[in-house]
Amino acid sequence: MPKMHTAVFSKLNKLEDTTLVQLVYVSSMTLGSRFSMTIFEEVESHARNFNQQQGITGTLCYGNGHFLQCIEGEKDKIAALTQRIFADNRHKHVQVLLLQAIKQRSFTDWRMRLLFLERWLWSPAAKKQAAQLSPFLPFAPHHWSAADTEQFLQVIKAFDTPPHINAAGITYNALGNMVRHIAAPHQAFLVVQGFLSVLLAVGLVLLYI
């Protein structure tokens, strides 16, 4: 176990089992997972069932290849979930940004709604709603200080309460999402280009036979 994680678990161990705790970590998705069709659905559906049973709330953000997750709940529940998440080989470079005892939760959502932090993939409406996120994008949270992290949580906390900000929903894998959003506005251009490419290929073949 990395030294930093040992320090995190020893800090957790010093707290009472029922203390309300907030833990925020960042990580990077592994290359293999970026090609996975189902990673977001798998994580979301696991979190939906497990976190509700365990009284764990929070939020999960993804952007630019990085995750940032905030989990809140009783210390023993958070410690057990953290062990499992940190051991998950779908992500790497796991680093804890914040670990603190709290009086009340910042998030009420145990479904661990995924917030997709890629501004260029958002609809114009989502961009407008999420203007406060600009200072945190492009999303590169590994070097954030505790103060940066607190500030970010303050901003996304608003997303957890209705009306929810409708950032692009994850229904595709990260790569598929990218392709879909690049291709969609340029469909006519791509069709014409595709047609011209076929003509060019046929022309070249005819020239050489």
Ligand SMILES: Cc1cc2nc3c(=O)[nH]c(=O)nc-3n(C[C@H](O)[C@H](O)[C@H](O)COP(=O)(O)O)c2cc1C
């Ligand atoms: C970035 C990330 C966040 C995750 N968050 C949660 C979560 O909030 N709740 C949960 O139950 N599993 C979450 N998981 C899944 C766990 O890491 C793990 O796969 C799951 O708890 C099953 O563990 P097991 O195979 O040891 O039973 C997350 C995985 C990743 C990669």
